[in-house]
Amino acid sequence: xxxxxxxxxxxxxxxxxxxxxxxxxxxxxxxxxxxxxxxxxxxxxxxxxxxxxxxxxxxxxxxxxxxxxxxxxxxxxxxxxxxxxxxxxxxxxxxxxxxxxxxxxxxxxxxxxxxxxxxxxxxxxxxxxxxxxxxxxxxxxxxxxxxxxxxxxxxxxxxxxxxxxxxxxxxxxxxxxxxxxxxxxxxxxxxxxxxxxxxxxxxxxxxxxxxxxxxxxxxxxxxxxxxxxxxxxxxxxxxxxxxxxxxxxxxxxxxxxxxxxxxxxxxxxxxxxxxxxxxxxxxxxxxxxxxxxxxxxxxxxxxxxxxxxxxxxxxxxxxxxxxxxxxxxxxxxxxxxxxxxxxxxxxxxxxxxxxxxxxxxxxxxxxxxxxxxxxxxxxxxxxxxxxxxxxxxxxxxxxxxxxxxxxxxxxxxxxxxxxxxxxxxxxxxxxxxxxxxxxxxxxxxxxxxxxxxxxxxxxxxxxxxxxxxxxxxxxxxxxxxxxxxxxxxxxxxxxxxxxxxxxxxxxxxxxxxxxxxxxxxxxxxxxxxxxxxxxxxxxxxx
Amino acid sequence: xxxxxxxxxxxxxxxxxxxxxxxxxxxxxxxxxxxxxxxxxxxxxxxxxxxxxxxxxxxxxxxxxxxxxxxxxxxxxxxxxxxxxxxxxxxxxxxxxxxxxxxxxxxxxxxxxxxxxxxxxxxxxxxxxxxxxxxxxxxxxxxxxxxxxxxxxxxxxxxxxxxxxxxxxxxxxxxxxxxxxxxxxxxxxxxxxxxxxxxxxxxxxxxxxxxxxxxxxxxxxxxxxxxxxxxxxxxxxxxxxxxxxxxxxxxxxxxxxxxxxxxxxxxxxxxxxxxxxxxxxxxxxxxxxxxxxxxxxxxxxxxxxxxxxxxxxxxxxxxxxxxxxxxxxxxxxxxxxx
Numbered sequence: 001x002x003x004x005x006x007x008x009x010x011x012x013x014x015x016x017x018x019x020x021x022x023x024x025x026x027x028x029x030x031x032x033x034x035x036x037x038x039x040x041x042x043x044x045x046x047x048x049x050x051x052x053x054x055x056x057x058x059x060x061x062x063x064x065x066x067x068x069x070x071x072x073x074x075x076x077x078x079x080x081x082x083x084x085x086x087x088x089x090x091x092x093x094x095x096x097x098x099x100x101x102x103x104x105x106x107x108x109x110x111x112x113x114x115x116x117x118x119x120x121x122x123x124x125x126x127x128x129x130x131x132x133x134x135x136x137x138x139x140x141x142x143x144x145x146x147x148x149x150x151x152x153x154x155x156x157x158x159x160x161x162x163x164x165x166x167x168x169x170x171x172x173x174x175x176x177x178x179x180x181x182x183x184x185x186x187x188x189x190x191x192x193x194x195x196x197x198x199x200x201x202x203x204x205x206x207x208x209x210x211x212x213x214x215x216x217x218x219x220x221x222x223x224x225x226x227x228x229x230x231x232x233x234x235x236x237x238x239x240x241x242x243x244x245x246x247x248x249x250x251x252x253x254x255x256x257x258x259x260x261x262x263x264x265x266x267x268x269x270x271x272x273x274x275x276x277x278x279x280x281x282x283x284x285x286x287x288x289x290x291x292x293x294x295x296x297x298x299x300x301x302x303x304x305x306x307x308x309x310x311x312x313x314x315x316x317x318x319x320x321x322x323x324x325x326x327x328x329x330x331x332x333x334x335x336x337x338x339x340x341x342x343x344x345x346x347x348x349x350x351x352x353x354x355x356x357x358x359x360x361x362x363x364x365x366x367x368x369x370x371x372x373x374x375x376x377x378x379x380x381x382x383x384x385x386x387x388x389x390x391x392x393x394x395x396x397x398x399x400x401x402x403x404x405x406x407x408x409x410x411x412x413x414x415x416x417x418x419x420x421x422x423x424x425x426x427x428x429x430x431x432x433x434x435x436x437x438x439x440x441x442x443x444x445x446x447x448x449x450x451x452x453x454x455x456x457x458x459x460x461x462x463x464x465x466x467x468x469x470x471x472x473x474x475x476x477x478x479x480x481x482x483x484x485x486x487x488x489x490x491x492x493x494x495x496x497x498x499x500x501x502x503x504x505x506x507x508x509x510x511x512x513x514x515x516x517x518x519x520x521x522x523x524x525x526x527x528x529x530x531x532x533x534x535x536x537x538x539x540x541x542x
Numbered sequence: 543x544x545x546x547x548x549x550x551x552x553x554x555x556x557x558x559x560x561x562x563x564x565x566x567x568x569x570x571x572x573x574x575x576x577x578x579x580x581x582x583x584x585x586x587x588x589x590x591x592x593x594x595x596x597x598x599x600x601x602x603x604x605x606x607x608x609x610x611x612x613x614x615x616x617x618x619x620x621x622x623x624x625x626x627x628x629x630x631x632x633x634x635x636x637x638x639x640x641x642x643x644x645x646x647x648x649x650x651x652x653x654x655x656x657x658x659x660x661x662x663x664x665x666x667x668x669x670x671x672x673x674x675x676x677x678x679x680x681x682x683x684x685x686x687x688x689x690x691x692x693x694x695x696x697x698x699x700x701x702x703x704x705x706x707x708x709x710x711x712x713x714x715x716x717x718x719x720x721x722x723x724x725x726x727x728x729x730x731x732x733x734x735x736x737x738x739x740x741x742x743x744x745x746x747x748x749x750x751x752x753x754x755x756x757x758x759x760x761x762x763x764x765x766x767x768x769x770x771x772x773x774x775x776x777x778x779x780x781x782x783x784x785x786x787x788x789x790x791x792x793x794x795x796x797x798x799x800x801x802x803x804x805x806x807x808x809x810x811x812x813x814x815x816x817x818x819x820x821x822x823x824x825x826x827x828x829x830x831x832x833x834x835x836x837x838x839x840x841x842x843x844x845x846x847x848x849x850x851x852x853x854x855x856x857x858x859x860x861x862x863x864x865x866x867x868x869x870x871x872x873x874x875x876x877x878x879x880x
Binding site: 042048049054128129132133187188189206207208209210240241242243244246247250251253254255256323388389421422423424426427430 | 603604606609621622624625627628654657658659660663664667668671698722725726729730731733734737738823824825826827828829830833839840841842
């Protein structure tokens, strides 16, 4: 084919314009490492609130510390390091915490950060209706905060609380400007008028589409041990909400976004095979994704049936087929990332079909009905799991179906998977009309999660099982701040619930993934939570 | 959102009763105003019924509102009391209902349980993008349907078969799949259009196409059949014998006949558009009512769901009122009734 001269130049012109326009969007991206650069990051979950003190979505954790800082941070080794507090002292009775605060920090609205501001943040939780759950759980031991001097804050507790610093370092401990606390239009929703001291300033939020941050040029109070000090590298960063995994991956491979989080198992191979992309993943903190057996009603009021269910599932095979080798099997209710994880539980149970059948025979589920399910006293051996659709992620519905097929085949258990709306799920839980409750929690200190799951009457004690011994261990571990002692106590707790009473079937350790263009550097995961870090250290190289 | 009505019920031609003396005096103006006023009256009744039905349905749906608001958080009597007080859930059912209607009359849609913001504020930012998307999709659907119908009506059998097959596919493939396909080809591979971005008008192309294709399919089929039927009528023969070209015949006479059943479908495709927007908006990461509705329904966020229901009812009433007027424009028989 012959091209005329004018035709050729037209094509050249178009090609040039195309380059020019693509540089218009990605040209800013390749800015100098210190001077600027912008980035678009596609994320799966849209936050329900931008107010850190009402934060409840682990998938939205990566946004919080762009905009907000906390008094203390977690270091790479999991210990607490100074952030807005330069240092702190804990009294011998562990009831008084005295924080020395930085005197050079300002909020995005120009307000100075001082002890009065920190006190206002703590006191805000006591406002009725603000965040009653945090007031009742994380701050159950909080008595009062006092301003000793502009840079000295004294906090008094009613009783020792080993989780108090963890609370202060969590998103819930994010410091909000007192001016915002007083006068923000929608304080509980957060947004551009609920400001913090963080390395980025939220300046635009389009619900359903994206949230945009620009750099806070005054920022020079990164936590001790951060990869760099001073303002963030990026001059701006946009997080785009793309809930569909295939769309996120497509947007990344076609260069429309530079970073994505949440790469499903089905797409990991594709991303890894692309030399222009990087892939990293990290296991989350908190509890493993587990099935909790409802021990208050048949059939799981019988410990043998609980054990039989675990033995009936060849979990390694199930995980390999559902997650294509990307999932990490869990052996304990505590995720293996936790310093309190008890590895002695590994390979102590599961995957023994003969044992499952023997246990069920012993428990009296001896006859079978026409469909092959076990029957006792005319009732089929049925277990229902009721999951709320908005919380089903990581292909957990597919996983449940795989387990359903296995327990039917190997042991004649009728495992029914019900994915329903939130109201229906809540009603089933309240009415005790379920046999299995599936859940994972991303708490940075797993003790906080166990306190919600195991004690009698705790908020998400869905096993409805309680054991005074375990509760004593939990209470001692919560009050202690000695890691070695807590490890010993939580080890006992894990053995009690996993081995001795078998009220839980740990399945896999949830993980987060980041895929990015190879030019993007400084991405990584929070050392404790295992969720993607903020954009503070991120830069775009050439 | 996807309330389906039979096309006949959606907007059957309204035959006005014989006009009174006033009508005779004011003539044409009243002939238009009468039906509109009557329509507005029945529209208000429909709105009230929609609001009440939504309220009742959500009350009856499983799950206690307090439980929903507590979610996975701590559940103590103290916390329950705080929540009940904050949202006024301790008042008798009838008081809550009347209070809700009263606030509605004042234009107060309440506060979202989940998003902790005024529902009016939320909708204000989300209506625009959805309106843009649905209008663009409707325009795409109508233009495509017209082009295909005019291009194939009365033409070679093979051409008509091909068009018919394409229409069938566009109707039967779910919008989600159409969206993924369009994205894969035109965005990820060819790079012609971005995935999302509301500021960029090119970002509207793919979602509008994904949402408009099913409409083009149905509408195209109806239009072509209508055209073909009209072209077989005696008037077509007369027109041809007057020496009218085939093109002029179609444009001036046959199309008008074919449009009548097509216009009736508008009520149906309003539902398709609003329902499809839920999927398309999530897929393309676009802001809009669809995403808000999905979040609200799954989270039992009553104030938002009810606001969306009422808004949809307003749209339906407005659309069917406009349809009645459109009939009178298209079909002169309706105008000349005395």
